[in-house]
Amino acid sequence: MTNTWEWTIDEPLPNTPAGTNIAVQVAMPGPGTATITFGSVAVAGTTTIALLESPQPLPQGYLLSGAGYYDLVTNAQYVATSGVTVCLAYDTAVIAAPAQLLHYDETLSAWVDITETTGAGQVCGNASSLSPFAVATE
Numbered sequence: 001m002t003n004t005w006e007w008t009i010d011e012p013l014p015n016t017p018a019g020t021n022i023a024v025q026v027a028m029p030g031p032g033t034a035t036i037t038f039g040s041v042a043v044a045g046t047t048t049i050a051l052l053e054s055p056q057p058l059p060q061g062y063l064l065s066g067a068g069y070y071d072l073v074t075n076a077q078y079v080a081t082s083g084v085t086v087c088l089a090y091d092t093a094v095i096a097a098p099a100q101l102l103h104y105d106e107t108l109s110a111w112v113d114i115t116e117t118t119g120a121g122q123v124c125g126n127a128s129s130l131s132p133f134a135v136a137t138e
Contacts, residue, residue, distance in 0.1 A: 013046070014044045014045055014046050014076075015046055015047055016038070016041055016044060016045050016046060016047045016074055016076040016078075017041065017044045018041050018042060018043060018044045018076075019040075019041055020039065020040050020041075020082075021037065021038075021039065022037065022038045022040075022041045023035055023036070023037045024036045024037070024038070024047045026047060026048060026049050027049075028049055028070070028088065028089055029049070029050060029051045029070070030051075030068075030091070031089065031091060032088075032089020032090070032091075032121065032122075033089055034049050034070070034072070034086070034087065034088050034089065035085075035086075035087040035124075036072060036074075036084060036085070036086055036087075036130070037084070037085040037087075038076070038078045038079075038082070038083075038084055039078075039079065039082025039083040039084065040078060040079040040082035041076050041077070041078045041079075042077045042078065042079060043076060043077035044076055045074055045075040045076030045077065046074065046075055046076070047072070047073070047074040047076060047130075048072075048073055048074070049070050049071070049072050049073075050070065050071050050073075051068075051069065051070060051071075052069035052070055052071045052132050055069035055104075055132060055134065056104055056109075056111065056132070058102070058111055058134060058136055059102075059110070059111055061138050062100075062102075062111075062136045062137070062138055063096075063136060063137050063138065064136075066091075066094040066095045066096075066136075066137075067095070067134055067135065067136035067137075068088070068090060068095070068134065068135045068136075069132060069133070069134050070088065070132070070133045070134070070135075071131070071132055071133075072086065072130040072131070072133055073130055074130055080128050080129055081128070083126055083128070084126070084127050084128065084129070084130065085116075085124060085125070085126050085127075086101065086103075086114075086124065086125055086126075086127055086130075086133060087122055087123070087124035088101060088122065088123055088124075088133060088135050089121055089122050090121055090122070090123060090135045091121065092121045095135060095136065095137050096137045097118070097137070098115075098118050098137065099115075099118050099123045099135055099136070099137055100113050100115045100118075100123065100135070100136060100137060100138070101113070101114055101115045101116075101123045101124065101125040101133060101134075101135060102114065102133065102134040102135075102136060103125065103127045103131065103132070103133055104131055104132035104133070104134075106131060111134060113125075114126060114127055123135055
């Protein structure tokens with residue numbers, strides 16, 4: 001007797017087209033939507049967000065309670081020097097204002113506050129790359 005199995009792998013459809021000022025909306029783990037705006041995308045691809053299970057510790061002074069950690073990734077080829085604006089939703093009942101957006105800088109091995117704007121349960125900032133991000137408060 002021979003057993004036969006068949007698998008189907010559903011790859012996510014590209015959600016990041018080539019072009020300039022490309023805004024991509026991605027459902028966040030939990031409530032809300034993330035918006036990632038690429039200044040320039042050379043080759044289309046897929047952008048995703050996932051909870052970061054084992055983040056680096058936040059800098060002293062930030063509250064660990066309620067902080068959200070996310071891993072933003074894309075296989076689209078974007079021009080880092082053209083900028084990437086990241087906007088993440090957060091629950092205002094869990095994270096007190098003012099929320100801050102932190103980006104983990106691999107070169108510095110440290111979280112860097114990149115907050116540009118906050119309001120209505122969303123915090124935005126500019127980054128040169130995608131990698132771990134955190135939403136927290138001091």
